[in-house]
Amino acid sequence: MTRTLVGGGGRPGTLPPQVIAILTAELPSLAGEIVEEVRRSVPEYARQAGMSAPAAYQVTVEQAIAAFLDQFSGGGDSYARRDELCRELGRSEAYQGRTLDALQAAYRVGVQVAWRRVASVARERRLPAEVMTRLAEALFAYIDELASLSVEGYLEVRSSADELPGDHRRLLRMVLNPGAASGALAEAAAAAGWAVPDTVTMVAMPSGARCVREAMDGDVLVNLADAEPHLLIPGGYGPERAAMLNRALPERRSAVGLTVPLGEAADSLRWARRALALVEAGCLEDGGPTLCERHLLELWLLSDGPLLDQLARRELGALVAMPRTRRMRMTETLVAWLDAQGNAVEAANRLRLHPQTVRYRMRQISATFDRQLADPAARFVLDAVLRAYRLRERRPALK
Known part of the structure; x- marks a missing residue:
């Protein structure tokens, strides 16, 4: 893609190094302001589903602003990273099943926020009118270029999706619909040449x-x-x-x-x-x-998180009042003992402790969990809750 951002067929010209330094210093906070304003102003992005990874969007904005300033300093010979990030924004819209309207609105909001910041800095630093004119022309042309890249990414996904024939898409929907009649599915499959x-x-x-x-x-x-x-x-x-x-x-x-x-x-x-x-x-x-x-x-x-929390409160509630270090020690000992089916020597091997240490800890644990450890059904529930928390938290069973 050409890099002509201002009339004349070349770079947008250069700026004094001090001006570039001033604008560069604004980059991190400006990127954050743009992302927040987009989320506030564009309904599709105000919802969590619309912008599920704000940090990723901010990186894209930062890369775009940095590439814009590089054009004035003579740097930034490679735009591959920026171009790919912009195309990915377009792909994301297509994958989400939306039109490009939301993304185009986001670009409009972004350039408005950027220009307000540039104008404010220019007034504070008393930048020459010639510099302001050059920045304005370059900025608005630059946004058009970024939007074009996003359109490329969007169309790339849409054309790929369109490769799947309409009857195949209908087939997939029918298969996933438990209420679809088998006869209708067989008929649709035959029309698509798809063996059921x-x-x-x-x-x-x-x-x-x-x-x-x-x-x-x-x-x-x-x-x-x-x-x-x-x-x-x-x-x-x-x-x-x-x-x-x-x-x-x-x-x-x-x-x-x-x-x-x-x-x-x-x-x-x-x-x-x-x-x-x-x-x-x-x-x-x-x-x-x-x-x-x-x-x-x-x-x-891990199929029902709230139910797991309820079970944990009932089965492991006694551990909550313990100091964190003791709670971790008791929990890991109980888990090892259950895994070893009550064999203290095997549990000690798993924990790399002396068997007497495990027996001492289990005497303390038994005072609290005597009912659960004595009843096979309750012991099963206790074991299941501990295993689930170890999986979900990837850290000690209780925080």
Whole structure:
């Protein structure tokens, strides 16, 4: 893309170094002000779903402002990072299923905030009118260029999504709709030339995930335009499908649901989305595609956070009053003892302690948890609550 921002076919000219230094000093606070004003002024971004990662947006704004100032200083020969960030904004709008109106409104708000700041600084520092004119012309032309880059990213995703025929999109919606009639699904599948499978495996992807459609098997149904992108793999998830997914999803983060009968596809997708949320929360490790079949216990234990909190208050309430250090010590000892099925020697090996130390601690713990430890059903609940908290918090069971 050309870098002509002001008439004349070249750079917008240079500015005195002291002017560039003055404007550069405004960059961090200006970027934050732009992001906040966009969130305040544009309804789509005022909602959490509209701007789920404010820090990422601020980085984009900072990069754009820095690149703008570089043009005046003679630096910034490479615009690759800035260009990609702007295109990613456009892609994000497309992935969220929105039009470009919100993003274009955000650009308008951004340039207004930027110009107000420049004008204020110019008045305070008494910058020459010639400098102000040059900055104004360059700034408004620059915003047009950034908006064009975002449009490129938006159209890139939309054209990719459009590669999926309309009848395939309808098929995917029908499969995920438990109320869809089997006859209607069979008829739609025949019209699309899609063989109805007995079983399916759903895959959940994060918002904004890149997908290489050319690398996807022809029988896979994909929805990239949804706020929560997903795809359907006919049949199971074996090595060949895994290799395909790795090629088709370069960023690798995704969650693969269980292979289920066709009528239970919505359940497979729900579990996959839950697993993906646990990865993003740090409860499950992000090792490329996360397979639900390897994390069934975690998905079950963490399926209802508020209920888990209620159980913790009932089962572990006695630990709350303890000092933090003692609470951590008692908790890790109890977990090891339960894992070792009451064998103090094995629990000591897990904790790298002397067995007598474990027995001493367990005598203290038994005074508090005597009922739970004596009753098999209560002991199971206690064990489940401790395991769930260890997974969810990735730190001692109680904070």
